[in-house]
Amino acid sequence: MGFTAWVRNSDISPGYAGLSWVAVAETSDSIDGKAVPTVRLRPGIVQPQHFQTDGFRGDWRRWAASYGSRVGFSSIPVVVVSATNQNVRVHVAAGVGVVVRASRVGFNLASRNSDIGPGACNFTFLAVETASGGDPTLFVDSGQVPGRYFAVENYPGDWQVWVVSFAEPFATPPAVLVTADNSNGTLNSYARAAVGVVFDVTTDGFTLAARNSDLCAGPAGFSWIAIGRVD
Amino acid sequence: MASFVNQVTFGSGTVPGGGFSASGFYGDWQTFHIPFQPFMPSAAQGKIRVIASASGDGVPDSYHLAPTSSYR
Numbered sequence: 001m002g003f004t005a006w007v008r009n010s011d012i013s014p015g016y017a018g019l020s021w022v023a024v025a026e027t028s029d030s031i032d033g034k035a036v037p038t039v040r041l042r043p044g045i046v047q048p049q050h051f052q053t054d055g056f057r058g059d060w061r062r063w064a065a066s067y068g069s070r071v072g073f074s075s076i077p078v079v080v081v082s083a084t085n086q087n088v089r090v091h092v093a094a095g096v097g098v099v100v101r102a103s104r105v106g107f108n109l110a111s112r113n114s115d116i117g118p119g120a121c122n123f124t125f126l127a128v129e130t131a132s133g134g135d136p137t138l139f140v141d142s143g144q145v146p147g148r149y150f151a152v153e154n155y156p157g158d159w160q161v162w163v164v165s166f167a168e169p170f171a172t173p174p175a176v177l178v179t180a181d182n183s184n185g186t187l188n189s190y191a192r193a194a195v196g197v198v199f200d201v202t203t204d205g206f207t208l209a210a211r212n213s214d215l216c217a218g219p220a221g222f223s224w225i226a227i228g229r230v231d
Numbered sequence: 232m233a234s235f236v237n238q239v240t241f242g243s244g245t246v247p248g249g250g251f252s253a254s255g256f257y258g259d260w261q262t263f264h265i266p267f268q269p270f271m272p273s274a275a276q277g278k279i280r281v282i283a284s285a286s287g288d289g290v291p292d293s294y295h296l297a298p299t300s301s302y303r
Binding site: 009012013014081101126130143144177213 | 234235236238239240241242243244245246247248249250251252253254255256258259260261262263264265266267271272273275276277278279280281282283284285286287288289290
């Protein structure tokens, strides 16, 4: 059991990139008779930065992020990131993040604007280590939104929006991360490389906005996870 | 209802960098086949959510990219 990641370069230059992933199943089922491994988690958010238009000087931005001293990862965690509009008060750019030099204490984040217009973007991150001793107060909600049709980038309809409600309210707005998917194989075409941006997270839900970074029109759905406290 | 974190199954990993062509050229898409085993229980089939984002580890700074991803 696994998945196939389809990854598209939205950059105007060739190069290299790997992929980090986190899979979540809201079940405590055992594996081969053994309890599922527990995890140590660190959700967080950086400060927004302003990006120039795709292809212009300033379309890349960088951050140095720390997990904080209380987490105490015993090995290098897997870190995934997702764009968000938190603390952004101008046009939100569809930034694409790259985690670089992940370590036990933090990581560097580089991001490139995939959008044809300038704007600001922020990022939520989630660091995950398979280990005991994680924060016992965290709760997880997760789900999918159905596929929608995206126009070719730069044409009307290259942005699509979903409104998502959590199964029950969190005590404070949780960390929310999203990734495009193929709606469990129900799309009538392969999923496009849509860039998801998490908008306006509240205790009750969020708005998922996504922009097609692809040169072809087509559908894409999204998966999401939310991690926070419920009391 | 949200699930208590210790009652949720997590899998995670990083796959090493692959080469991409510039956007719009042959080779601008790459695929990564990633097994969950042994992390995800079979009972969770169809209910697993995957969050993925790019990693630049192992890639020289001047060559890393910002690819977007989807999965199936």
